[in-house]
Amino acid sequence: MTLGDNMRVEALVKKRKYNVIFFAVLLILTLTSIVLTEFDAAKGITSIPRAIRWATSNFYPDIKSLEKIPRIWIKLRETIFLSIAATTMAAICAAFLALLGSKTTRVNRLLGAASRGISSIFRNIPLTAWALILLLSFGQSSLTGFFALFFFNFGFLARAFVDTIDEVSSDGVEALQAAGATYFQIIFQAVIPTCLPQMISWILFMIETNIRSATLIGILTGTGIGFIFELYYKSFQYHVASLVVIFIIISVLVIEFISNYVRRVIL
């Protein structure tokens, strides 16, 4: 064997050693967490069939539950419109923040860093935390849900928009700068035309996500589809509760379908 071969074999051995160590650590971590949380793995697995049996015998909509459809529909509509409103309002604010935060369009470094910081704070506070914080000031109203979604979307979309601007419009922006165009000319003639389709795509994605999250937010804030689910669930009307879940799934699927269609057309 040559010196080179020797080194390669050594590297392989080393790599295998690291793999073994990695899996050993993972195993130890899993075992300690099971012990610490007193989670009985065997009991967990064996109770799965029981859970399925319960769901199939209780958690399905029956004829009587169909009477509640109008009530569910009103709440679902409220949730969908709330999600759309929160997303679009957040998108408008996020677009301004993104223009300041993007390397391509920022006014100066300081404002750029500040804007990225703001967006990071808003999106790194989890949605449920936002809802709980806002509960204190707005109480159990749809405003709480709206602002929780609004703040989280604002942070998330600002970040997505910054990446979009940097990724797709920096070339065109450079050319217009070299031609002597003004800042706002560059925004309207280069940044918006190149970024708009991707931005709309992000907004549609957020609307979908929001309808899912709005269910949880609704449970916390006592509004919308989440509230009605909790109401029926806690009053043991499992048939109606299951109908609510089905409605949520259908609405998410429909919105996903619509946004996929829109995406195909604009991109």
Add this chain to the structure above:
Amino acid sequence: MNLLEVTNLSKQYGHDLLALQNISFSVQNGEFVAVIGPSGAGKSTLLRCINRMIDPTDGEVVFDGVQMSKLKKNELRMQRRKIGMIFQHYNLVSRLTVIENVLHGRLGYKSTFAGIVSHYGKDEKKQAFEIIEMLGLTEQVYKRCDQLSGGQKQRVGIARALIQNPRMMLCDEPIASLDPSASKVIMDYLRNISTKLGITCLVNLHQVDVALNYADRIIGVNKGKIVYDGPPNLTPEEVYMIYGSAAGDLIFDVGGQHAS
């Protein structure tokens, strides 16, 4: 008087990377100058320091009698209108049509509002169509730029620069992403622009043979310094001096059979 005068230009990135060191040269009105040198020699930085797309660390650029470093934001925009720029990756707004992209070259002459709403004058549109015809793009006028070939895109880039009515063109690797036949078309157009319209051209090139065939003058750059400045009849030794040890990998022939 020289159109462009560069004196002791330096550009430093961070603490130790000197992209340009004490670059001095001047370009006369109507000259076609090729800047050659290995990758990372500082060619792009040099070009961008002239219209201050990159701010130089030290030294002075005088273009058309104006000291570039002294200019305020708006004055710089006014000065940039006189300098057309061509890019390796064309830098078009690819979702817009050819005519929209060409008219972007007029933005520097318009009020912010007129530019935002794309309000161009009759004579501007007429000039745009003339330039587009000159560059053989008439059939593509209303096509979106992402449907064009590389050579067509670069011609749109040239049209956008020409409609600025520039005194000088800065071309940063205009043919580096093109196949040989499209490259020849683009270089012929640039040569024509220089000869017929009297617009000064400063062209960064990767291809030594192309530079030797088209340019009136060659500037060789290596490691941020000018190592050659003279007529386009370089000896192999001089090419070696510009490219250093990388010269061995070059595929070219000095004054070769590509000369037309």
